[in-house]
Amino acid sequence: MNTPGLVLESVACTRGGRTLFEGLDLTLSAGQWLQVRGANGAGKTSLLRLVSGLLPPSAGEVRWRGEPVAGQRDRWCRERLYLGHEAALKDDLDPLENLQSASLLAGWPASRAEARAALTDAGLRGCERTPVRRLSQGQRRRCGLARLLLSRSTPLWVLDEPFNALDADACRWLAERLGEHLQRGGLLVLTSHQSVPLPPPARELQL
Amino acid sequence: MNTLATAADHAAPDAALPGLFDGLRAVFQRDLRIALRRRSDTLAALVFFVLVVSLFPLGVGPEPGLLRTMAPGVVWVAALLACTLPLSRLFADDHADGTLELLLLSPHPLALLVLGKVAAHWVAGVLPLVLVAPVLALQFGLPASAIGVLVASLLLGSPVLSLVGSLGAALTLGLRGGGVLMSLLVLPLLVPVLIFGAGAVQAHLAGLDVVGHFSLLGALLLLALLAAPAVTGAALRIALE
Numbered sequence: 001m002n003t004p005g006l007v008l009e010s011v012a013c014t015r016g017g018r019t020l021f022e023g024l025d026l027t028l029s030a031g032q033w034l035q036v037r038g039a040n041g042a043g044k045t046s047l048l049r050l051v052s053g054l055l056p057p058s059a060g061e062v063r064w065r066g067e068p069v070a071g072q073r074d075r076w077c078r079e080r081l082y083l084g085h086e087a088a089l090k091d092d093l094d095p096l097e098n099l100q101s102a103s104l105l106a107g108w109p110a111s112r113a114e115a116r117a118a119l120t121d122a123g124l125r126g127c128e129r130t131p132v133r134r135l136s137q138g139q140r141r142r143c144g145l146a147r148l149l150l151s152r153s154t155p156l157w158v159l160d161e162p163f164n165a166l167d168a169d170a171c172r173w174l175a176e177r178l179g180e181h182l183q184r185g186g187l188l189v190l191t192s193h194q195s196v197p198l199p200p201p202a203r204e205l206q207l
Numbered sequence: 208m209n210t211l212a213t214a215a216d217h218a219a220p221d222a223a224l225p226g227l228f229d230g231l232r233a234v235f236q237r238d239l240r241i242a243l244r245r246r247s248d249t250l251a252a253l254v255f256f257v258l259v260v261s262l263f264p265l266g267v268g269p270e271p272g273l274l275r276t277m278a279p280g281v282v283w284v285a286a287l288l289a290c291t292l293p294l295s296r297l298f299a300d301d302h303a304d305g306t307l308e309l310l311l312l313s314p315h316p317l318a319l320l321v322l323g324k325v326a327a328h329w330v331a332g333v334l335p336l337v338l339v340a341p342v343l344a345l346q347f348g349l350p351a352s353a354i355g356v357l358v359a360s361l362l363l364g365s366p367v368l369s370l371v372g373s374l375g376a377a378l379t380l381g382l383r384g385g386g387v388l389m390s391l392l393v394l395p396l397l398v399p400v401l402i403f404g405a406g407a408v409q410a411h412l413a414g415l416d417v418v419g420h421f422s423l424l425g426a427l428l429l430l431a432l433l434a435a436p437a438v439t440g441a442a443l444r445i446a447l448e
Contacts, residue, residue: 054308054311054312054447055448056448073314074314077312077314078314082308084305084308085305086305086308088306088308089304089306090237091304092241092244092245097240101234102309104229104230105233105313105320106309106312106314107314107315109229
């Protein structure tokens, strides 16, 4: 028995009177990933926000493990991770504090040691106590992505342009983490303007 | 799917005992820490409060009787402005850096997270005002017992200012000129707090009983505590759609 993980059923999205997409059907199962493509303004970010629950669909339904997400908010909030355009960091806090408060809010509290290990793995060794405002764009990005390492047991990852502002090493590092996630049976939805160094996606969506 | 199922099952014991106030505490501690690192914001509100209150004796002239009758109203109006004006930024910074999405995506109840933010704002930004109020009241020649009533009325009333102000901040989030609009929305709603807060001190000066005023302030606080965070949360969801 293989219940599909994420299902979109004739989903539509209208923003500011303009229909971005409608009648969108999609099924994503364990270990599969979806690449969303499209020109600027085509609605890629809107689709990701819709999948993660920040934006209610104007028609249709998003289902998770066979049930509408609206009816299982608590479980749904713990089983999906959304990383948006912004790294979602507080400038006045250091990466360690940022990571710990983000993980507390997401419902999987991380110990100081776990957070420190995640930052080291993300290549931020030595900057754990530097206020985020003094980090470079790429380092901020890495700091945001370190949340992925703390949410290994979260099945669905929804990532908006995760490869932006990363150098070649960091891109390779991120691709490895995403590959591991898929091998664990995780699901992944992402947008990217660059070619993604992963096995070809199970689903591809052109908006 | 098997690996996923085990991962979810593994997480279940934690999920079964979700500390209801964990999210509230996390937001409260985070915001308080940020406020401590940006003391200039807190200090600006405090200096504004002190300046506005100190300008009145200079403008009105040194007539003790007049100053004493004016004192409760002046301190209360200044506290109201100093408390609500910086509130327009309550969610704007979080909105700009993307951390507001963390709150909306969290499995913790949004109303409690909002309450944590408001509590942090009150402790860092409003409590200092209440603490300097007695010193300012001395300028107006208020007797010691009246100063006690003033501080108590501020302690009971100012959380209402923060709670209702947070609602205005959420409703005007992302609008241009949101600060002015927020004041227009929120200040009329705060008139009852002003009347009963300043009224308590005036009643005390007139030798009347103040229990009624404090009961009403307490009722307003309970109402705001119950309703404001939930409504603010709903407004935030709409603002971020």
